[in-house]
Amino acid sequence: MKKWVKNLAISLALPGLLLMSACGTSGGSSSAGAGAPASKEKTEAASEGKTRIIKAGIGLNEDHPEGQGMNKFKELVEQKSGGKMKVQNFFSATLGDDKKMTEALQGGLQEITVPSTSPLVSTIKEYGIYDFPFMFNNEKEADAVLDGPLGQKLLDKLPEHGLVGLAYWENGFRNLTNSKHPVNTPQDFQGLKIRTMQNSIHLEAFKSLGANPTPMAFSEVFSALESKTVDGQENPLATIKSNKFNEVQDYLSITKHVYTPFVFLVSKKFWDQLSPDEQKILKESAIEAGKYQRDVNREANQKAVEELKAAGMKVNEVSDENRKKMQEVIKPVVDKFAKEIGEDLVKEMNTEVEKARQQK
Numbered sequence: 001m002k003k004w005v006k007n008l009a010i011s012l013a014l015p016g017l018l019l020m021s022a023c024g025t026s027g028g029s030s031s032a033g034a035g036a037p038a039s040k041e042k043t044e045a046a047s048e049g050k051t052r053i054i055k056a057g058i059g060l061n062e063d064h065p066e067g068q069g070m071n072k073f074k075e076l077v078e079q080k081s082g083g084k085m086k087v088q089n090f091f092s093a094t095l096g097d098d099k100k101m102t103e104a105l106q107g108g109l110q111e112i113t114v115p116s117t118s119p120l121v122s123t124i125k126e127y128g129i130y131d132f133p134f135m136f137n138n139e140k141e142a143d144a145v146l147d148g149p150l151g152q153k154l155l156d157k158l159p160e161h162g163l164v165g166l167a168y169w170e171n172g173f174r175n176l177t178n179s180k181h182p183v184n185t186p187q188d189f190q191g192l193k194i195r196t197m198q199n200s201i202h203l204e205a206f207k208s209l210g211a212n213p214t215p216m217a218f219s220e221v222f223s224a225l226e227s228k229t230v231d232g233q234e235n236p237l238a239t240i241k242s243n244k245f246n247e248v249q250d251y252l253s254i255t256k257h258v259y260t261p262f263v264f265l266v267s268k269k270f271w272d273q274l275s276p277d278e279q280k281i282l283k284e285s286a287i288e289a290g291k292y293q294r295d296v297n298r299e300a301n302q303k304a305v306e307e308l309k310a311a312g313m314k315v316n317e318v319s320d321e322n323r324k325k326m327q328e329v330i331k332p333v334v335d336k337f338a339k340e341i342g343e344d345l346v347k348e349m350n351t352e353v354e355k356a357r358q359q360k
Contacts, residue, residue: 002204057095106162108269144356178232203349
């Protein structure tokens with residue numbers, strides 16, 4: 001009798017154990033167990049079992065070069081994984097702004113986002129080096145630094161904050177639009193209320209030029225410009241065009257005051273659940289899609305000026321002489337933040353930029 005009861009108990013318990021095992025080895029991005037690295041058995045089961053769903057979000061729209069880059073990334077991941085990894089792309093800040101999506105990655109609630117580096121400064125101060133005005137003269141210099149040892153050094157700082165950085169993409173040189181007048185000289189900034197990102201270096205740089213910088217989520221910018229809550233904003237040309245800021249802004253000044261990279265981020269909680277092969281697929285795809293995205297972005301920037309002119313914007317290009325004058329006005333801000341970020345890192349950045357210039 002006792003033997004019969006024992007066998008019955010085992011037969012009833014076994015299906016429950018099997019069900020628990022099946023839930024634990026699902027290939028999807030379930031939050032179960034997301035707080036710790038998956039075991040070798042779980043990782044192998046995931047890579048051999050069901051399709052893994054990867055949720056990726058950005059703040060810009062799908063037709064922006066970054067959106068096109070995300071679609072290329074999706075294509076590459078699904079091709080390289082034989083369909084075992086599927087990427088779901090969300091555009092236009094559907095999942096929140098850059099800061100919210102980055103926090104979602106840290107919490108394991110989202111797998112991928114590709115924000116500008118600027119919002120990372122509040123978490124990792126060294127990322128402020130990319131916000132220094134007039135650091136790069138052209139994209140070639142930026143590529144050399146970002147894809148070199150200094151760029152990797154900053155990516156290596158991400159894992160301790162719950163993030164993994166796979167590559168740098170391109171946001172690009174930032175330029176100013178406004179509804180008041182052309183900006184050619186430092187004096188032309190006086191009194192302009194300009195939307196900026198929540199970034200101390202940006203804020204103080206614009207203040208030093210006499211502007212009134214106003215931090216604001218990107219998703220709110222168009223309506224703020226339309227209602228005249230702010231006079232202007234600053235962004236790369238492709239972003240200005242794809243978001244139709246020409247509909248609410250009269251003047252575009254090609255200031256090229258800051259070069260901003262995108263950084264391709266993965267949730268570390270998610271990354272630690274992947275097999276080495278899956279990690280390789282994501283990294284290779286992020287780098288390959290990033291090269292494609294840079295090319296698309298540069299082509300879009302070349303076309304954007306003429307298209308914005310045709311749409312009615314009054315466009316002026318700031319001379320090298322006036323850019324140097326702006327740089328001189330902002331220098332005390334740069335010197336201040338160089339001490340905060342680390343003078344050794346700033347020295348290393350300047351050395352890498354100079355090397356890139358000598359390789360022309």
